[in-house]
Structures are given as C-alpha cells and as structure tokens.
Amino acid sequence: MDDLSLAKPKAVTPYVTPERAGVSLLFLMNGFMIGAWAPKIPEFASRLDLSEKSLGLMILTFGLGSITMMPIAGSQIARFGSSRVSKVTAVLLIPLLLLLSLAGNIWTGAVAIFLFGGLLGAMDVAMNANAVATEKGMRRAIMSSCHAFWSLGGLIGSSTGGFLIERIGTMPHAIIATVFAAVTIVFAWRIVLHDAPHPEDHAHAERSRLPRSPLPWLIGIMALFCMIPEGSILDWGALYLRNELSASVTLSGFAFAAFSLTMAVMRFAGDLIRDRFGAVMTLRVCAVIAILGLLLIGLAENVPMAIAGFALAGIGISNIVPIAFSAAGNLPGMAAGVGLSVVTTMGYSGILVAPSGIGFIAEHTGLGNVFIGLSGLLIVVLFLSRLARHADGAHH
CATH class of the missing domain: 1.20.1250.20 (MFS general substrate transporter like domains)
Structure with a gap:
C-alpha cells in the first residue's frame, strides 16, 4: 500500500x-x-x-x-x-x-x-x-x-x-x-x-436494517462508554464542584468549561495526530489520558485539582468518538450509513440515558465515587481499541 x-x-x-x-x-x-x-x-x-x-x-x-x-x-x-x-x-x-x-x-x-x-x-x-x-x-x-x-x-x-x-x-x-x-x-x-x-x-440496506456483524455493535459500545462520562461531566460536573468541593457558583461553571475547551482544541489537532500515529495508538493514548482525568476528578481534594481533572478528561475523550465514527463508516462489506447509525444511536443514548442513572447512584455513593467508577468504562474502551484500525481505512 x-x-x-x-x-x-x-x-x-x-x-x-x-x-x-x-x-x-x-x-x-x-x-x-x-x-x-x-x-x-x-x-x-x-x-x-x-x-x-x-x-x-x-x-x-x-x-x-x-x-x-x-x-x-x-x-x-x-x-x-x-x-x-x-x-x-x-x-x-x-x-x-x-x-x-x-x-x-x-x-x-x-x-x-x-x-x-x-x-x-x-x-x-x-x-x-x-x-x-x-x-x-x-x-x-x-x-x-x-x-x-x-x-x-x-x-x-x-x-x-x-x-x-x-x-x-x-x-x-x-x-x-x-x-x-x-x-x-x-x-x-x-x-x-x-x-x-x-x-x-442499497442491496445491503434492503436485506438487513440491523447489521448481523458484531463489529458495529462493539464499536458502538466504545462510543457509548466514552459518551457516558461526557454526558456525566456535562450534567453533574458543576454540581460536584459546588456540593462536594464547596466551589463558588462562578468556579463550579469551570468544570464543563475546562472540559469543553481542551476537547475543542484537541479535536482541531486530532486529525494531524491520527494521521501521524494511526487510529489505534491515538485512541489508546486518549483512553489512558481520559482514565487519569476521571480518577483525578474523583480523588480531587480541592477545586483546582478537580478542574485540572476535567481538562485532562477533555483531552482524553476528545478524539475517541470521532475515531469510533470513522471506524464505523469504514467497516468491510457494510454501507457507511448502516454502521454509523448503529454507533451514533448507541453513543448518543449514553448522553441521554446517563444523567438519570448517575443521579440515582450519586445519591448513595457521592459524585466523586461516580467519576472514579466511570473510568472503568474507558478501560473497556482500551480493551476494544484494536477495532479502531478500521478508521485508518478512510485514508490509507
């Protein structure tokens, strides 16, 4: 090649x-x-x-x-x-x-x-x-x-x-x-x-609306397990800083701001990084950084430490979903739209479903422990990271 x-x-x-x-x-x-x-x-x-x-x-x-x-x-x-x-x-x-x-x-x-x-x-x-x-x-x-x-x-x-x-x-x-x-x-x-x-x-779409291959479903799990922490930070980050780390209203707003800023910056840089190191290596490094960020949030003893954790999580989570979507659109023998519809539906259901579930768990354990627990989802993403090789089919 x-x-x-x-x-x-x-x-x-x-x-x-x-x-x-x-x-x-x-x-x-x-x-x-x-x-x-x-x-x-x-x-x-x-x-x-x-x-x-x-x-x-x-x-x-x-x-x-x-x-x-x-x-x-x-x-x-x-x-x-x-x-x-x-x-x-x-x-x-x-x-x-x-x-x-x-x-x-x-x-x-x-x-x-x-x-x-x-x-x-x-x-x-x-x-x-x-x-x-x-x-x-x-x-x-x-x-x-x-x-x-x-x-x-x-x-x-x-x-x-x-x-x-x-x-x-x-x-x-x-x-x-x-x-x-x-x-x-x-x-x-x-x-x-x-x-x-x-x-x-067209023939594939007519034959089977839901793909029988396990690949899009496994990549969908990657997207889901990455977007649950994203949804949790969006919905619960400010509340965690306010209630459990006694941050001011202004400071508590920095949870999602820090996460969003590093995520946007890394997404603009992500394509160059992926072209240089390949999708699998990029995804693995991102997953490790995201795990460290979530652990830092959960174990934080003060507000600056937690905000640093949110920023680190943004760096890590930034490019996992784009890589998963690229991989889903390049699965062999499958129309791009079919694979992508599975992965996007599974991924976005994480942002939609997570808030209520997180609230229920947090009442019993506290939000700090929830963020520590969420890092476990990224460990699963790390185990599935080999599937990201399909994303390189887009341009190799």
Missing part, C-alpha cells in the same frame, strides 16, 4: 478542500441548533407550564426522537447517499426553533421537540457518513476537526442565545438563529461532497 501511494503522489489532496469545508459547515450548523436551543429551555418550560418532571419527559421525548430517526437515516443513506440525506434533514431542521418558540400547549411542544431531536439525530448520522466519504476522497483524517466544528457551533449557539433572549426576546432570537442556520446551509449546499450510493449498499 505504501509503494502504491509513493507511485501516485497526486492521490494525497490538499489539507483543505471545498468538500471538507462543506461538511464542516454541516457540523457547525447542527451544533449551533443544539446550542441555540439550550438557553430557550427555561422559557419553553414556563410557557407550557411544565413541572421539573414534565420537562424531564419532554427532554426524554427529544432523545426518543433521535433514537427513532437515526436508524432510519442510516438506511436512507444507503439508498440515496449521505449528501442528499444531510441536505434534506438540514432543510427540515431549519424551521424547528421557530416551531418550538410558537408551541402553545404540551402536545404541540412534544411533537416539535420529538421532530427537533429526530432531525438533529438523522442529520448527525448523515453528516458523519459524509465526513467518512470525504476522508476517503482526501486520503487523510478529517473526522476530529468536523466534531470540533460541531463543538464550535454549540458554543456560538449557547453563548449568543441567552444574551439575545434577554435583550430582544424569544421570538426574535429564534428568527436570528433560523436565519444563521439557513445561511450556513446555503454556503454548504454546493460544496458538500456528493456521494452516489453503491448498488451493493
């Missing part, structure tokens, strides 16, 4: 291509929509007069939408290609912040949030499949930086959302966010890699 690549030096493309820019814009828009939604939740709950329990059920409906529509997206990618499914789901997603802002009762709210979660999830599968196809075309890793653009979109959406809602109101914010999302998709539309589906992909 090395001889072949030496014989064809033109096969390696520039670091930035229009197709890469296109798929990065898809990730940015998807992350932005989630980020823009987060600061709207309190107003949404008060408008529909939702109790905490009812709001919990609404958020569960969002998750059920994702888990329902992700596998459907996988089968449609095998039929029509990832670019078409990405564009269709993006266009359907654009008006949903407006719909959520207009919902006047619990039933319209539930329908809107189900569709919002479902289309975000379906677009997620499609854009990850498009990133895999772009990696193959470019013969280099791009998945980590795509996920970095998703994180950046979330940061833009959440940081501007609260400010705009407070200054100009809910509906004007929804209009501005919708226009931003629409403009992003207009810029991406012509440059997203157009991947025509292969006949065997």
